[in-house]
Amino acid sequence: MRIALESRGEVGWLRNWLTPIAALAVALATGGLIVALLGKSPVVAFKVYLRDPLTDPWALQEVLLKATPLSLIAIGLVFCFRANRWNIGAEGQMLVGAICGGGVALLFLGQSGFHILPLMLLAGMGGGLAYAAIPAWLRVRYGISEILTSLMLVYVAELLLDYLVRGPWRDPKGFNFPQTPSFSESALLSPFFEGGRLHAGALIAVLAIVLATLVFRRTLFGFAINTLGEAPRAANFAGFSQKRITFLVFAISGALAGLAGVIEAAGQVGQLRPGFGLGLGFTAIIVAFLGRLSPIGAALSAVVIAVLLIGAESAQVVMKLPFDLTRFFMGLLLICVLAGEALNRYRLVIRRD
Numbered sequence: 001m002r003i004a005l006e007s008r009g010e011v012g013w014l015r016n017w018l019t020p021i022a023a024l025a026v027a028l029a030t031g032g033l034i035v036a037l038l039g040k041s042p043v044v045a046f047k048v049y050l051r052d053p054l055t056d057p058w059a060l061q062e063v064l065l066k067a068t069p070l071s072l073i074a075i076g077l078v079f080c081f082r083a084n085r086w087n088i089g090a091e092g093q094m095l096v097g098a099i100c101g102g103g104v105a106l107l108f109l110g111q112s113g114f115h116i117l118p119l120m121l122l123a124g125m126g127g128g129l130a131y132a133a134i135p136a137w138l139r140v141r142y143g144i145s146e147i148l149t150s151l152m153l154v155y156v157a158e159l160l161l162d163y164l165v166r167g168p169w170r171d172p173k174g175f176n177f178p179q180t181p182s183f184s185e186s187a188l189l190s191p192f193f194e195g196g197r198l199h200a201g202a203l204i205a206v207l208a209i210v211l212a213t214l215v216f217r218r219t220l221f222g223f224a225i226n227t228l229g230e231a232p233r234a235a236n237f238a239g240f241s242q243k244r245i246t247f248l249v250f251a252i253s254g255a256l257a258g259l260a261g262v263i264e265a266a267g268q269v270g271q272l273r274p275g276f277g278l279g280l281g282f283t284a285i286i287v288a289f290l291g292r293l294s295p296i297g298a299a300l301s302a303v304v305i306a307v308l309l310i311g312a313e314s315a316q317v318v319m320k321l322p323f324d325l326t327r328f329f330m331g332l333l334l335i336c337v338l339a340g341e342a343l344n345r346y347r348l349v350i351r352r353d
Contacts, residue, residue, distance in 0.1 A: 002350075003348055003350055003351075004349055004351050005342070005346035005349075006346060006347050006348075006349045007345065008344075008345060008346060008347055016344065019340045019341065020301075020337055020340065022340060023290075023336040023337045023339070024290070024304070024333065024336070026340075027329065027332050027333040027336045031329045031332065034325070034328070035325075038321070038325075040321065048314050048319060049307070049308055049311030050308075052311065052314055053306075053307045053310040053311050053314070054307060059310055059314075061197050062306075062310050063303065063306045064198055064303075064306070065197060065199075065267070065268060066305075066306035066309055066310060067299075067302040067303045067306040068201045068202050068204075068205045068260075068263060068267075069201075069260035069261075070260075070280060070283060070284050071205045071287070071298055071299045071303075072204070072208055072256045072259055072260040072263070073090045073094060073257045073281055073284035073287075074284040074285075074287035074288040074291065074298040074299075074301070074302055075256055075288075075299075076090065076252055076253035076256030076257055077090055077253055077285060077288040077298075078212065078288050078291075078294070078295060078298055079225065079253050080249045080253045081229075081289075081293050082225050082229045082293050083225045083228045083229045083245055083249045085136075085139070085146060085249055085250065086146055086147045086150075087132065087135070087146065087249075087250060087253050087254075088146075088147050088150045088151045088154075089132070089135065089150030089152075089281070090150075090253065090257040090281035090282075090284055091257075091277075091279070091280065092131060092150070092153045092156065092158070092281070093128040093157075093253070093254040093258055093281070094128065094261035094277055094280060094281050095154075095157040095158060095160075095161050095261060096128055096130075096131040096157050096160070096258060096261070097124035097127045097128035097131075097254075097257060097259060097261035098124065098161075098258075098261030098262055098264065098276060099127060099157075099160065099161055099164065099261075099272065100123040100124050100126060100128075100258065101123050101124035101127070101258075101261065101262030101265060101266065102120075102169075102180060102183075102271075102272040103123065104119050104120045104123045105183040105184065105187035105265075105266070106169060108186070109183070110184060111186070112184065112185065114186070116186045117186065117188075117189070117266065120262050120266060121259060121262055121263075123262070124258040124262030125255040125256075125258050125259045126258070127258050128254040128255050128259065129251045129254045129258065130254070131153065131157065131254055131258070132150075132250040132251060132254020132255075132257070133247065133251060134149065135149035135150040135153065135250065136247050136251070139246055140243040140247065154281070161272065161276065162178070162274050164180075164272070165178045165179055165272055165273055165274060169272065177273075178273060178274055179271055179272065179273040180272045181271065182271050183266065183270050187266060188270055189263065189266045189267040197268070199267045201263035201267050204263065205299070208259075208295075209295050209298075209299045213296060224238075224240040225245060225249060227240060228240060228242060257281060260277075260280070261277060264276070283305060283330060284302075286301075286305065286330055286333060286337070287305055288301075289341075290333065290334075305330070308326060312325070312326035
């Protein structure tokens with residue numbers, strides 16, 4: 001006797017959309033149980049984690065700020081994952097994009113001009129694109145797993161950033177802290193209104209969502225990506241080049257990750273320093289899958305994850321809960337989403353051989 005997976009065949013759209021909601025509900029219930037075992041009230045925890053970030057005006061801005069880079073990176077990952085190409089190194093591509101964009105800001109340090117910020121954004125996209133092209137080239141040229149190469153390149157990017165902020169780019173007036181000088185006013189994304197923190201990066205994320213949705217729904221390239229991911233042999237018969245699509249999806253993913261890095265540097269931080277944007281690239285993997293590899297779904301799940309992250313910061317103060325509990329919950333959520341996807345497409349059957 002053995003347990004096997006049997007295909008369910010065609011799955012309805014309602015079941016497809018209810019699956020991630022059910023996964024989120026299971027993860028929340030399990031998280032509530034863990035909170036109860038820690039001697040805290042799950043009801044209070046849900047209030048701090050979920051309700052407060054959406055009802056407090058300041059916290060709501062922070063949610064949107066956190067969701068902006070998450071959604072940009074996740075949309076880029078959607079391109080790769082739909083093509084069955086596993087870009088696990090978006091964190092490194094984000095850091096390289098921030099380094100390139102930050103380099104432009106430091107080049108024009110003390111100067112003003114409307115051209116500085118666009119140059120930063122373009123440099124960030126180019127840096128992320130170039131860094132993502134490395135695992136793509138290794139995949140198509142030598143057949144090396146992009147999972148390993150993209151992941152290992154994250155640590156290279158982290159060390160490069162650490163070297164720059166401790167060495168040639170260190171702020172001479174920074175009291176020996178490992179950080180660059182603060183960017184000029186022209187190199188910053190200004191808030192929409194005085195006293196606020198929400199900036200134009202959110203509009204860039206919305207534009208990326210719209211464009212990505214149009215690509216997948218209205219273009220031959222989007223159809224080619226889906227075909228390669230779901231039926232590689234059919235993609236070959238249709239004349240779609242696997243090598244070309246691999247390069248393109250990695251290029252788009254890296255460019256969006258690099259763009260997110262620049263937005264994070266020019267928006268919230270205003271300089272480069274170690275630990276910059278820590279974990280955004282890896283968290284975006286959860287965002288992409290929770291959004292069912294859809295640009296719109298990724299944007300919505302980015303908001304959900306951002307709510308949890310902002311709520312976690314409040315829970316540390318209000319309930320004395322460790323921030324690592326949120327990291328545990330993120331991993332649990334990913335497991336629930338993947339398990340839900342598997343059970344959505346397959347059913348468990350017991351076979352007697």
